[in-house]
Amino acid sequence: MAMEMHTREILITLGVACALLIIFVVHLEIRVRRLTRGGKAKNLDEAMSTMESDIKIIKQFKVEMIDHLANVEIRLGRSVQGVGTVRFNPFRGNGEGGSQSFASSFISEKGNGVVLSSLYSRDHVSIFSKPIKDFKSEYELTDEEKKSLVIAREIFSKK
Template identity: 30%
Template sequence: MEVVTILNEFQPYILIGLSIIVIILLIVMLSTLRSLNKLESKYRKLTRGINNKNLEEIIVNYLDNIDGIKEKTEEVKLKQEQLSHQLKTCIQKVSILRYKAFEDVGSDLSFSVALLNDNNDGVILTGIYGRNDSTVYAKPIDKGISRYDLSQEEEEVLLDACNNSNE
């Protein structure tokens, strides 16, 4: 009986203490519900538009797509390197000069053309126009140097072409 009398004596304090505990638990529960709602909102944004598929399947599918794109990127990179190497052997530098080869011929119908690649390898074409005949010469160029003697006009177009850069 002593327990009952003690409980009756402290009943208002016990009720106040239990009420405070219930209020604290309600606050914790509301905070937990709010956090759960935020998490559910983030989950819905993450899984939006997936038509009831497993999230793991979607992620694996995206990773497979990324691997495929990496392979394609490597193929494109290799092709670009091949094209870049081939481009160095193509004619990239051109210079042309028209001039009068002979004083007694009326116009500047003679010409010299330098056609060089990135390594300054190529050819100089020279056409000499005369009153009675015309002649065309081709002189190979290796690294900007000719094995054959060059005329002043040919040296001029060679120097101009060598100084042309495609940057």
């Protein structure tokens, strides 16, 4: 009788242990299926191999994107980003021209670009262009051109 008691306890203990192991195996099976879900892998080895190749592709893409963004950053620094325009009347005293004349600055982040000026009168329109390097021109700028350059440069201080 004592032997039967011990046998019963051993069987119950083994039954509980088997139940726990079955639960653990089911849990592991669910995790493995999650790993292989959505892919063509039939087993864990194939899934890991696929993930490894995907990681290599992603790392290569990251390197390419870093290079591309560096290139874009260089090109962006050379592009026109600051624009300033000032309208004015060059013939203030005699009423000719009105405020049809203007000076416009088009500059990059590094201060390179051009200032375009247009002087309008009833008879003709004159257009002038002055190169800008480092926010300065080798040619003398009019007050209106200087003002348009200041307006264009202020755009960079707002960033």
